[in-house]
Amino acid sequence: MSAITRAASLPRSLFLFDPQKLLFSLSSFIAAAITLGIAFEASLPRPWWALLTVYVTAQPMAGAFRPKILYRLGGILTGATVSILVVPNLQHAPELLVLCMAGWTGLCIYLAVLDRTPRAFLFQMAAFSSAVISFPYLDDPADVFTTTISRVEEMTVAIVSVSLVHGLLQPWSVTPVIHHRALAFLADAARWTRDALGQRHTRLEYEHRRKLAADIAELGMMAIHLPFDQRPASAGRKRVLDLQKQLATILPLASATANRLDMLSAGAPLEPALAQLIDDTRAWLAKPPQEQQALGHELAIRCRTLAVQRSAPPSWRDLLIASLCMRMAEFVEAHVEGCRLVQQMGSTPAQRDAKRARKTREKSFPLARDHGLAMLAGLATATAIILYCAVWILLAWPNGSATAAFAALITCSFATQDDPAPVLGRYLGATLLTFPLAAFYLFAVLPRVDGYMMLVVTLAPALLSIGYIQASPSLSARALPMFSCLIVALGFLDRFLADFATFINVGLAQVGGIIATLAVAKLFRSVNVRWTVRRMVRNNWIEIGQMAAPARPFRAAQWTGKAIDRLGQIAARMAVAEGDDVLHAADGLADLRIGRNVIAIRRALSTVPAPTQAALRDVLDGISALFQLRGRKGVLLPAPVSLQAGIDRAMAAMCTDKRLDPTHPALLALVGMRCNLFPAAPSPRMTRDV
Structure with a gap:
């Protein structure tokens, strides 16, 4: 194969930028530039906190910003209030102060893991904000009120800026994603059921059932964002929840149909009428959704008619046939209704659908919450914070407060994972890889920068590149440590400071926080x-x-x-579990x-x-x-x-x-x-x- 042929066979993504990812990165950069400009103009003491908050809160889907902005702002205010109430009153009892802050953070993480809706960002932000506000001032709480106001101002400016810019520039919408997911689910369910009715049920069920169930759960989580979408959502929340209920019905009905067919096939050969009905059903499932809607009603009637044509009293085989036919009829009807709902997404005016949703007051799809797992996450977070602070105080390390703050940030970010240790390992690797870039900017580039506009221009290559990485789902976990290392190491203040000792101490604080978090995760959070x-x-x-x-x-x-x-x-x-589990x-x-x-x-x-x-x-x-x-x-x-x-x-x-x-x-x-x-x-x- 020639070089030209090999190059032509490579994925286009290696040569072309994804426009959506590029627009996401550009939107984040514009928000960062606005945030930095406001922070400098308003003389905020720590502009780098505001800049880091921009990239911590950025999300590739614009519709996800609107529910989160209010919750995040509420979480910041809650965490700030707790810091103001607790730190000055317990300044003479540092041990009790650390216990209280660790307990508060653990409680917030427990609630965040338990909630599993956008409301979880309120609890997560309350934990994060109280940690980064309180820990750097545990040894000198006299200025905690002024510091708290400054941190709230910095983070608020960042959250508002990134939300407004992404809402205006970013074209992502929740509605098309939901429509695509629903179409994919119906296609997967039809394919799986068609193959299962072809008497290959057991293996196919094991391979596909988990994916179908995960799609249903994901659809419900997306529906939560619909009232906050940047465009009038034609797929109203009530309609999406109705669709989710239909899809949830399809899964057990299709499984029951295939199960009865397995039982019947293990005995005598199928009756000609039943065999023909199954063949017709498989052929119906292979048709496009529009034809499935047109022919589904007649097929369901045939299934119910065959179900009632049993002897009296019925034999066991009669009951199996009746069960098979009834479940197949219910499956066909549910599938047709699902196709109808998917097809109607976009046909009903948003205003009328919103009024109907308000009248019915449809609730969210029920979520399965595990208090035990949430308590484990909260307890591990509290324990980690206590250990961080104990090491910091015992060693009398001047930069230990920064380590505790970084460790709290990282712990809160990965509290929802069963085993965060592998992700934290990649987090540490991405941080170490970014240090040379941070050193290059701090000691070679920034000394030659004069003024805000030149600063923004010189930062553009690094921030746009890392922002593009953040937009990729497979690489987004590496973007946050890269942003954190670069922004914190540069230490954007009202005047330029390039001190090598400070650079090393800040870097060690970041690495120390990650290593401490990784060690605690290995001890307390490595849940199989x-x-x-x-x-x-x-x-x-x-x-x-x-x-x-x-x-x-x-x-x-x-x-x-x-x-x-x-x-x-x-x-x-x-x-991710082994196949022979x-x-x-x-x-x-x-x-x-x-x-x-x-x-x-x-x-x-x-x-x-x-x-x-x-x-x-x-x-x-x-x-x-x-x-x-x-x-x-x-x-x-x-x-x-x-x-x-x-x-x-x-x-x-x-x-x-x-x-x-x-x-x-x-x-x-x-x-x-x-x-x-x-x-x-x-x-x-x-x-x-x-």
Whole structure:
């Protein structure tokens, strides 16, 4: 292959700049220039804090700025208020002061990790601002009020500037991203279901289910930003939440359909009518979304018609066919509705959609929150800060306060990760690589700079380059330490200072803060991914057990949303787990199907005769006991034989009752439970003497 041919085969991204990334970097640079100019003009004491805040708060998606600007400003004011109240009153008890500040920071991180919405930025900024305001003045708190006002002014100028500039110049919008994600999900769901109905269910389910669940969870997080998008959002929040609910329904329905097909295929060959229906469904899934909408209603009617054409009383195979057809009909209807909602994004005027959203007062998609993980993050943060301050005080290091401030900044930035140590290692590497650039600017370039405009021009190559790196998702984690090292080392003040000893001390403070944070992360935060996943799986089991208890109230929509969200969180973590991990035996979709079956039975309790109602309650009690035990033990315990017998008795009671239809939701739910919990068990006898 010639050199010209090899060059032509290389990715275009190696030769061409991405316009969106370049515009993001340019927007951040303009905001930084405005911030620096205001800081110099207003004689703010630490303009470099304002400049660093610009790049800390910059985000590649403009719609994400508007909810965050208010929360960040509120967090800054909250952290400043705490600093003013605590530091002067405890200045004579430094040990107690450190404990109070560490406890406050840990509490803020706990709330930030627990929240998982843009509101988390309020708590994160409160922790960060109180740390950077308080720690440099713990040994001399006399000027804490003046210092606090200055830090608030610097960070406020930066946040307002970066938000306004990105809002005006950056063309990103949340709506197109949501539309793209929804289209991709529908295409993936159709492809997966089509392949699963082709009797390759198990392997395909394992490969794709986590991605689908993660897409649903991500869609809900994007919907939070819609009311703050810079353009009138045609995909209103209510419509996106409706779409998310439809997509959350598609996942378990498609999985249940493929599961029933597996059970049927393991026995006798499929009946010609059923085989033809499955082939037609697979062909329908291969069609474009517009054709799926046009033909979906007729296909769903065919599925329901075949489901009711069973013998009376039905056999076990009849029940499997009825369950397969009903779940397939529900899947087709949910898929058609999802296609309709995606297609209508952009067709309804924003004003009308906003009015409808205000009238309905639609709430956000339920999120699964783990207090244990949040407490671990908060405790680790507080412990880290105590250790930083202890080393600083014991060594009497003059720059130790800066180390504590940097360490607090880094700890707060990576508090949401299970194991921040690998990221912190890359953070340290990026910092060390940037020191030569900082030294070149400080000792070779800046001494020749005269005036604000020349300063901005000379900074442009470095800031624009690092800003372009920040816009790339795969490299953005390296951009923040590069900005931090460069900006802090240059130490922008009202007059130029180039002192080598100060440069070395500041650099050592930054490196020391990163190393201290890395050491604490290795000791307290190196949580194995499997441990986190086990906690989530156990929480899911416990909630299913609680929901199955007949005496407890339950909210079906709340549980389904939390289960989907938890499945998405597991997906992101299991993507980096080893393929042979025992947790792969914990089938998240099987648990999701069982939970939905529990909901169907509980809803149907009041619609069945008393004897059947008693049998259903026995099944619910058995499910509750099994999943509560799984949650306590943390092990995928097999379902007991007594539960299988109870399910068979309940099915027999419903099948022999002429007042109940063979496609009754509770009966289909029992079929689903038996398929999921006892897939290898022999066929049940559809009589009351089971």
